[in-house]
Amino acid sequence: MSPHAAEVEFLTVPEGGRPRQRDGESTVWLSELRLSNFRSYGDLQVGFESGLNFLYGENGTGKTSVLEAISYLAVARSLRSANDSEVVRWKEDGFGVGGEVVDGDGGETIVLRFTRGRGKEVTIDGSRLERLSELVGHLRVAWFCPEDTWITKGGPDARRRLVDMTLCQVDASYMAALTGYRRALRQRNEALLNWTPDEESDRVIEAWTEKLVQWGGRIIAGRARLVPALADKVAGYHARIAGEDTLTLAYRSSVPVEDAAVEASARDGFRAALVHSEEDEKRRGFTLVGPHRDDLEVRLEGRPLRSFGSQGQHRTAAIALKLGEAAILDADGRGVVVLLDDVLSELDESRSEALVSHVGTHGQAFVTSTTGAASGLARPTSESTGAARFRVDVGKVVRE
Numbered sequence: 001m002s003p004h005a006a007e008v009e010f011l012t013v014p015e016g017g018r019p020r021q022r023d024g025e026s027t028v029w030l031s032e033l034r035l036s037n038f039r040s041y042g043d044l045q046v047g048f049e050s051g052l053n054f055l056y057g058e059n060g061t062g063k064t065s066v067l068e069a070i071s072y073l074a075v076a077r078s079l080r081s082a083n084d085s086e087v088v089r090w091k092e093d094g095f096g097v098g099g100e101v102v103d104g105d106g107g108e109t110i111v112l113r114f115t116r117g118r119g120k121e122v123t124i125d126g127s128r129l130e131r132l133s134e135l136v137g138h139l140r141v142a143w144f145c146p147e148d149t150w151i152t153k154g155g156p157d158a159r160r161r162l163v164d165m166t167l168c169q170v171d172a173s174y175m176a177a178l179t180g181y182r183r184a185l186r187q188r189n190e191a192l193l194n195w196t197p198d199e200e201s202d203r204v205i206e207a208w209t210e211k212l213v214q215w216g217g218r219i220i221a222g223r224a225r226l227v228p229a230l231a232d233k234v235a236g237y238h239a240r241i242a243g244e245d246t247l248t249l250a251y252r253s254s255v256p257v258e259d260a261a262v263e264a265s266a267r268d269g270f271r272a273a274l275v276h277s278e279e280d281e282k283r284r285g286f287t288l289v290g291p292h293r294d295d296l297e298v299r300l301e302g303r304p305l306r307s308f309g310s311q312g313q314h315r316t317a318a319i320a321l322k323l324g325e326a327a328i329l330d331a332d333g334r335g336v337v338v339l340l341d342d343v344l345s346e347l348d349e350s351r352s353e354a355l356v357s358h359v360g361t362h363g364q365a366f367v368t369s370t371t372g373a374a375s376g377l378a379r380p381t382s383e384s385t386g387a388a389r390f391r392v393d394v395g396k397v398v399r400e
Helices: 003-010 063-075 146-153 156-170 172-193 199-242 263-284 311-329 349-362
Strands: 029-038 041-047 052-056 094-102 108-115 119-124 141-144 247-252 295-300 337-341 365-369 388-393 396-399
Touching (some): 052 063, 063 108, 063 156, 063 337, 063 365, 141 349, 146 311, 156 199, 156 311, 172 199, 172 263, 199 263, 199 311, 295 311, 311 349, 337 349, 349 365
Parallel strands (some): 052 388, 141 337
Antiparallel strands (some): 029 041, 094 108
16 A cells, blocks of 8 residues: 555544544643744734634744744743744843643643743742743643654654653653753763863763763663653554554664663663773763664664655654654643644645544644645634634734
């Protein structure tokens, strides 16, 4: 079965034409978004629906910026990989993002503020969080975008990022470990680059090695536990999209570990690997092994997809990977906010509606599309799916 034919079969509108209705009391969703000096938005306040929210407008009007702001409420950072300073409106000193999050207990108000030179702070119902990682789990998001094919086509950093961002949203300690690891890695690399053959240089490297092992062991174990569950979800979705074509995932660590899913074992294996490579690292001036060198191997019918996959196969695999991510984030039934950023432009209307209906089973969804698009639910189709429609102009989001 060809990927294109299988995709048509999978993306068929379910009977009834609408997403499965979830128990509203158990699903977390965003009822209101407020922005201040965020990208092109000087001051914005807009309310959303718990189901499908369709944002349309010309390119460059700020549709993606709305989704980016929502990601700040979930993980305190941009899922577009932008630096905080890049998000600040021109000639301003900072930005603010606020949201009303509804859940079974009634809801809460999340506010994130960034000021140049002072960094970020987050409050929930007016109480300031001591650590940004404490925001994890209050609102979970899964971001779909046209660049997702680079997860399988590009280098290992894109695949590590998929795994890490999934883990960050389900485990606050993982986010703390990732932050700590990156800081320790920078310091250790600096110590290696400036190494001289004396006791003080060795002492500095040893101190940062222990920090690296502490955080790195947690990262390795977290990834090793997640990937089998993610692989199972992704394989199921891919089978529905591509028929008999088998997609498999495997965690490939640069650290030989007897039982990577056990944190103590991961730490021991990582420490041994660093000891083994230390002399070479001193000569080269950087850390050669660790979670920053790991990969998520993606194979199609036993062959590396990155090397042998067609454009259609990469697109199909990317959809399956992102659907798997959403399913993992929604594993406890609390729901995930799905952000579909201009991913429907390559699909016809029936398949676009089917994909939206499918992701809608996980909770609230936001879909962006350009004005006049032939697909992407830009016409009366949005009414058949029960979507709330919003017209986006520069600095404005208006409900129709």
